[in-house]
Amino acid sequence: MSISNLAQELLITPRTIRYYEEMGLLTPFHHEKMSQRLYGPRERARLTLVLRGKRLGFTLAEIKEMIDLYDIDRTEGLQLERTVAYGEKKLQELEEKIQELILLKGELMDYHQQFTELLKKDEPPTNDNLDNR
Amino acid sequence: MSISNLAQELLITPRTIRYYEEMGLLTPFHHEKMSQRLYGPRERARLTLVLRGKRLGFTLAEIKEMIDLYDIDRTEGLQLERTVAYGEKKLQELEEKIQELILLKGELMDYHQQFTELLKKDEPPTNDNLDNR
DNA sequence: ACACCAGTTTACGTGAACGTCAACCCCTTT
DNA sequence: AAAGGGGTTGACGTTCACGTAAACTGGTGT
Structure with a gap:
């Protein structure tokens, strides 16, 4: 290729x-x-x-x-021990990043929730609500 | 501050x-x-x-x-609708990143596993194994 | 033989995210 | 009054991760 x-x-x-x-x-x-x-x-x-x-x-x-x-x-050529140890450290870092991402997503979801509710208030029942009835 | x-x-x-x-x-x-x-x-x-x-x-x-x-x-001043829509897109992106991280971690774990086993073979039972007995 | 296309090296340019340094306040401590 | 110890604004320098352009090379169709 x-x-x-x-x-x-x-x-x-x-x-x-x-x-x-x-x-x-x-x-x-x-x-x-x-x-x-x-x-x-x-x-x-x-x-x-x-x-x-x-x-x-x-x-x-x-x-x-x-x-x-x-x-x-x-x-x-390297010592396997070190490689394995370093790999574990990297795995740890990846896990931390995952947790941080979940945290960030959580925060965004909270605000998203608030805004969605604001939208419900500002825009009271439209035809959309009755469409699929 | x-x-x-x-x-x-x-x-x-x-x-x-x-x-x-x-x-x-x-x-x-x-x-x-x-x-x-x-x-x-x-x-x-x-x-x-x-x-x-x-x-x-x-x-x-x-x-x-x-x-x-x-x-x-x-x-x-902005339209709430757009803001909410954009927020959903961002949440989607975050979820994708989380999945990618999990994927990457998975791959690293596989290799880590292989190396750990290699290490077991290369370094057969040492005194360490008998220490806490 | 010649044109053409794709790939190669070399080198300078670029945008993002700061680092670094100079010159200038402002307040306080001696 | 003089000397420090932050804080502030330019302004230029720097690193990373490429973009871009020029000049060259190597195979391919006609």
């Missing part, structure tokens, strides 16, 4: 993909004599992971750390 | 607080003849909200939109 095909599929630009490679987040095939980049399912999976991370507010550096956790090749 | 007190409490710099004001996210007391800024509980609440939003990957512009939803004064 070519770079612009992949870009089109994931709604980003080739530049973005090359940038991620430059940052060490992707490692596509630099075919013999480095003419073109080729992307397999592995790279696409990584890329979607990067994009997910971005949507959730992680920096590329943070995402790289997580990706390296996923990557057996890269963690090869 | 002064600006640097507030900054210290929330682990940010005064500059950041002033910047948020410049962006329309905060509106502290500009005391008579504008000598100094004073922050009450309302502004502190807003600020924590901003920081929460930032941690979750929202831009300041997006956060401002949400804050304006919260703010009765600011939504005064």
